[in-house]
Amino acid sequence: ETGVTQSPTHLIKTRGQQVTLRCSSQSGHNTVSWYQQALGQGPQFIFQYYREEENGRGNFPPRFSGLQFPNYSSELNVNALELDDSALYLCASSLAGTESLFFGSGTQLSVL
Amino acid sequence: AQSVTQLGSHVSVSEGALVLLRCNYSSSVPPYLFWYVQYPNQGLQLLLKYTSAATLVKGINGFEAEFKKSETSFHLTKPSAHMSDAAEYFCAVSEGTGGFKTIFGAGTRLFVKA
Numbered sequence: 001e002t003g004v005t006q007s008p009t010h011l012i013k014t015r016g017q018q019v020t021l022r023c024s025s026q027s028g029h030n031t032v033s034w035y036q037q038a039l040g041q042g043p044q045f046i047f048q049y050y051r052e053e054e055n056g057r058g059n060f061p062p063r064f065s066g067l068q069f070p071n072y073s074s075e076l077n078v079n080a081l082e083l084d085d086s087a088l089y090l091c092a093s094s095l096a097g098t099e100s101l102f103f104g105s106g107t108q109l110s111v112l
Numbered sequence: 113a114q115s116v117t118q119l120g121s122h123v124s125v126s127e128g129a130l131v132l133l134r135c136n137y138s139s140s141v142p143p144y145l146f147w148y149v150q151y152p153n154q155g156l157q158l159l160l161k162y163t164s165a166a167t168l169v170k171g172i173n174g175f176e177a178e179f180k181k182s183e184t185s186f187h188l189t190k191p192s193a194h195m196s197d198a199a200e201y202f203c204a205v206s207e208g209t210g211g212f213k214t215i216f217g218a219g220t221r222l223f224v225k226a
Contacts, residue, residue: 004155035216041219042217043202055212103148103156104155106154
């Protein structure tokens with residue numbers, strides 16, 4: 001059984017740039033959620049995708065957007081990067097009808 | 113709106129002592145409740161979950177938690193701490209299946225002293 005994988009593991013960008021983070025879901029999972037975890041804080045819910053549609057969103061601006069593909073992999077796109085976007089971005093997959101999230105190891109994004 | 117409050121950002125115990133990490137939640141519907149653990153430079157791993165079955169839930173690594181509706185609490189305990197338990201622990205609440213909009217607390221860092 002393949003777990004949740006995220007790429008890249010680390011990324012450095014400058015303010016105003018755009019970034020794309022990628023996630024492969026655990027085998028058999030059809031739902032993917034993205035979280036932002038700032039240093040010393042809990043994960044903050046960005047959004048969730050199910051059947052390639054956004055299925056719920058947290059308090060993040062529209063410059064945070066996502067995609068889910070037919071194979072259930074996913075992308076998180078962030079436009080016009082700000083310094084406060086520096087954080088660990090976590091992807092979690094799950095199976096609709098169950099309750100638990102399965103997390104990847106995250107992408108550490110630094111915005112300079 | 114659902115929310116989670118973890119009491120104490122840091123907890124320190126001696127090896128072999130009782131571990132108690134506190135979590136209170138608010139939810140407008142019967143919630144699903146979780147505890148996750150995060151080791152340095154890693155993602156989160158599920159320890160245990162409450163899904164309206166037994167109120168006392170047993171998880172991995174000897175951890176357990178009790179759902180108390182009257183107190184809106186879901187505290188995590190372990191009878192005897194081990195050095196390997198040192199990590200960050202997150203309580204979380206979800207109002208739907210599929211991990212729908214799972215909301216996390218701020219976390220409690222557990223230190224275990226030899």
